Amino acid sequence: MTVPGDWQRLHRRTLAVTALTLAGLSLSIGTPIVLGMLRDDDKRAGSVLLIALAAALALTGGGTLMDRLRWRHTSYRVTDERVELRFVWVLHRLRSIPRERVRTVDLTANPLLRAFGLTKVKIGTGQQTAGEHSQLTLDPVGRAHAEELRRVLLDRAPAVPAGVAPEPARPPIAELDWAWLRYAPISVTTPLLGAAAFGAVMQASDWFDLQGAIFRTVRDLFGGLPVAGLVAVLLAAGLVAGFVGSLALFVEMWWRYRLTRENGALRVHRGLLTTRSLSLEQRRLRGVDVFEAFGSRLLGAARVDVVATGLRTRSDNARSDPKTLLPAAPMRVAHRVAADVLGASPLSDVDILAHPRAARSRRLRWALLAVGAVVAVLAALGALFTVVLVHLAWLAAVVLTPVAVALALDAYRNLGHGLSGDYLVTRYGAGSRHTVALLRGGIIGWTVRSSPFQRRAGLVSIAATTAAGGGEYVVHDVGESEGLSLADDAVPGLLKPFLAVPPPRI
């Protein structure tokens, strides 16, 4: 092992990174404030600038000093048994993780860290509930050292005896195919980014007091158009901005994407500006979730998420969501990657069984009730206040009913379950669709739920609880006997003592 077992400090260049970050932060916060104040009153320009400069200096200097204290008194070490991080100054804090509990090692480097040759290392254990205690962050260490740490911590393979040639590097499971770029714009990010672009333009122009000028320009350019035309032009502009934005986002996230397997661990490497590298121990794997977002599904594409213990389900930064193994890619590729990752192909082999018709009636009823509620509210308000809302109500009824019914029928068609080898497969979703393959050995309990309506229709929802991913994966609205048989077959012996054959109906 080349990582020494004694206490070492984090990388010294963290000070420069912190200083630059804080300087950038003060600049980006300070500029609009200063501009705003200057606009109000030009006479105090000098003093305002002076105060702003002093505040920025104080923030940067103070922050850097704090960071220096943190750096000075923080140290970490990797011994044969444990990874430890300690802070010893005024208060003493020691965080210690047994090495055999290390499940994930996550390397992240934003552009600034990369410029200084640094990387942030997150070392996680399999626990979901313990929160902060279950992970340890080294912020930052040198890039080469981080790679070394990752290799050492996740290397569970027995040492290769001298003289035996090392295992030849296997080809990656998946690499970025630029054709996948076509799935990027067809998602919710496009309209969101479009709206954000409008918001940003308005905000920035407000800072520089240019909002009026922008309105005038728009009016001069499109003054001849009717209102509908103007709305169409603005919508188109927003969509174009969103389109470009989502492409850029995809490039930033998935640049040089590679999914590889090394020493029994899966490794995802990706990112243009911020590089991310996630390593996941194979034996933490509990299955995969093949997710077809509505847009991707229309084009026959799917994303592959991993279901594994020790990954946060709610990441604090959704953009760097660590659970995605493969971005939206053609279904064939998604299935191949899923099979490669699992070492079995439950998704292609399984016979997915449909659910009883009663499940369809339930979904149709929900759809019609939802539309009915919207229409009723609009109609009631219309009757009280203005006749416009009444017209809106019947329009909504005409437009929404087919949409809701189509979604309900789709939701029913998507419902399905099955067993294939070591995996339990469940499929669900309206519009978008999830197909989850869950390792049967990873099921740590069952939850059977029924509402009064389900009991009348002879349906139950059966959830397989697991230590991984979302905590439970549900087979929705399955026939009671069928669902219980499925659960009994999936984990033999667990459910059996609690099942009973009801007396025959006469």
Place this chain on the structure above:
Amino acid sequence: MSRSSRVAVSGGPTCCQVRPPFTVRSTVPRAPLAHATCRLITDRPRSCASVPVGESRQDSEPALAVPAGAVTSAARTSRAIAHARFMGRQDSGEGEEREVDEVRLRPPRNRVERRAVSYWLANELLTVFVPAAILAVLAVLIAPARPWLLLAMGVLLLIGVPYGLIVPFWRYRVHRWEVTDEAVYTRTGWLWQEWRIAPMSRIQTVDTARGPLEQLFRLASVTVTTASAAGPLEIHGLDHERAADLVARLTETAQANRGDAT
């Protein structure tokens, strides 16, 4: 005063929390003092050790409660056929009714204490009457807002009182629990019902908790957590001595099943 305690099962989380009764501590000792604290949290007199956990028939009855022999063999054959069909079927997209043999979850063997009904009644009615009383006082004091405050109070009483009077009895009919050597099995809810099964080998912690009102009725609830983020199993309305015995037994059994529990 609420007393709660937690015992970590070995092989569970590394930092275990042990909170002895009567003290509130913000920092917890790191050492897993499971054996030492087991006696402490249960806090029971020795004479209670003979109180049985669960019914005696639990172990003596056959696993499958089957009404008659003839039915069994018929059901088995139909089950085999149905199973073959069930596994070999293609995805048709349309849900025709498949012939699957009839199985149901049988209810867990043990009811909760009868006193739990009184406890739930007291609890529900308190949560209705206390806010209602506050609204009434405000209505007396604040003349201008009186009609609105009285209206709010009326609505609260109209919904809350029938709810508080009906639901406890209903809940008592539904809430049941059972502990075997292999698993913990609970049923909870009233309109929306939930059956939960957790195998012993996957149990991480076993907690008991007693709120002030629960102490008044000499009741306790037991919470059994697994590694899943989907929430623990809870058994409410147990006699507090019985709950202590249950915790001791669960801890013991779960400790015997070593492993990662994930």
